[in-house]
Amino acid sequence: MHAWPASEVPALPGKGRDLQIHDTATQGKITLDPGPVARIYVCGITPYDATHIGHAATYNAFDLVQRVWLDTKRQVHYVQNVTDVDDPLLERALRDGHDWTELAERETALFREDMTALRILPPQQYIGAVEAIPGIVPLVERLRDAGAAYELDGDIYFSVESDPHFGGVSHLDAEAMRLLSAERGGDPDRPGKKNPLDPMLWMAARPGEPSWDGASLGPGRPGWHIECVAIALDHLGMGFDIQGGGSDLAFPHHEMGASHAQVLTGEFPMAKAYVHAGMVALNGEKMSKSKGNLVFVSALRRAGVDPAAIRLALLSHHYREDWEWTDAVLAEAEGRLARWRAAVSRPDGIPADALVEEVRAALADDLDAPAALAAVDRWVDAQNAADGDDTTAPGLVSRTVDALLGVAL
Known part of the structure; x- marks a missing residue:
């Protein structure tokens, strides 16, 4: 499976700062020092309703991670999956009378278009679950043969008790885990399971399903x-x-995935940091497919909204914050985009070297995009209030906003 084209990332003078980021597992900020190649895995979409603003907010956050690392002169090895076979996809295809493979291909193609428009840097590997199956089967067999998995009516389940570190990502109690498992695709009430939280590794073939x-x-x-x-x-x-x-x-996805990997390899942890973006709401409720209250990037684009304004709207909220999409949020972003573009269109301006470092510092501090926007706002206000004579400043600001925030001015 192929990803989408990468936009060029301008090089900035000097060197960026190492990233401090909030780690869910340790429940605090840690400083990451990846070495020459930074490695990141971000869970992708289940392609039956793409791309809503909640998706866009998540992938925008991890795009900032890439940009911070690139600014430190590192390479980035970024991997993302597509869950192109799963119960929700099959259910949607059946409901709407579509072939499930065609639905997945269509929505994945739309996701690529939206990511390109938003200037989200693509992963080096973009892998569908279906194409990964030949590599999945041996892992399930290894877990079963090691006694970390068991069969129940033909299905294979992972035993969470086989991982001594289970629970170390989400830090939830058993009751909270059980409730979330039922809500998020698990089957804690199925009779015969050794532990209600045990997740399925391999689902035996069902009639009428792939x-x-x-x-x-x-x-x-x-x-x-x-x-x-x-x-x-x-x-x-x-x-x-x-x-x-x-x-x-x-929970459950990253908690269970960590346990699978740690039992398979005997190593800990699976990842140095578990990083999670907040949820986006609409009309007071979390934006979700089940509620049908989705705002789609493609619909905004068709309505003539500049993708750069959509991206600025996303950046105006800290990535870990739960927030609400409103017309006012978009209008504010459109106004900010117009002001920024007018300011950098002048042939000269006030010096911008300090601005570059302010934006770097803000993003290195747990991806504080609102602080980065505020720094650019201050430069724009000063630019509009004074007659500067630095002919390089507008171009430097434009490149900084492009390289670090992904917004083309």
Whole structure:
């Protein structure tokens, strides 16, 4: 599966700062020092309703991570998956009378278009769950043969008790885990499971549903968590720098994935930092497919909204913050974009060297994009209030905003 084209990232004078970021597992900020190649895995979409503003906010956050690392003169090895077979996708295809593969391909193509428009830097590997199945089956077999998995009516389940570190990502109690498991794709009430929280690794073939050769597992398809584990281990290995996604993935997805990987390899941790973006609401409720209260990037673009304004709207909220999308949020972003473009269109201006360092410092401090925007706002206000004579300043500001914030002026 191919990703989308990368926009050019301008080089800035000097060198950026190492990233301090909030780690869900340690419940505080840590400083990451990845070495010459930074490694990041971000969980991708299930392609049946793409791309809503909640998606865009998440991928915008991890795009900032890439840009901070690139500014430190590192390379970035970024991997993202597509869950192109899963119950929600199959259910949507059945409901709407579509072939599930065509639905997945169409929504994935739309996601690529939206990511390109928003100037989100693409992953080096963009891997569908279906294409990863040949690598998933041996991992499930290894877990089963090691006694970390068991069979129940043909399905294979992972035993969470096989990982002594289970619970160390989300820090939830058993009851909270059980409630979230039921809400987020698990089956804690299924009779016969050793532990209600045990997640499925391999689902035996069901009538009318797609299945693949599972070798000794029998025909079926993989569970959700093992897909990302197989892809991450194959392309990044253990101990990569960031495992990222929305805050609703901390449990069960990232918790279970970490346990799968740690039992498979005997190493700990799977990732140095577990980083989670906040949820976006509309009309007072979390934006979600189940509620049908989605604002789509493609619809905004069709309505003539500049993708740069959409991106500025996303940047106006801290990535870990839960916030609400409103017409006022978009209008403020459109006004800011117009002011910034007018300020950098002048042939000269006030010096901007300090601004570069302010933006760097803000983003290195747990991706504080609102502080970075405020720094640019101050430069714009000063630019409008004075007659500067620095002919390089407008271009430097434009390159800084492009390189670090992903906004083309």
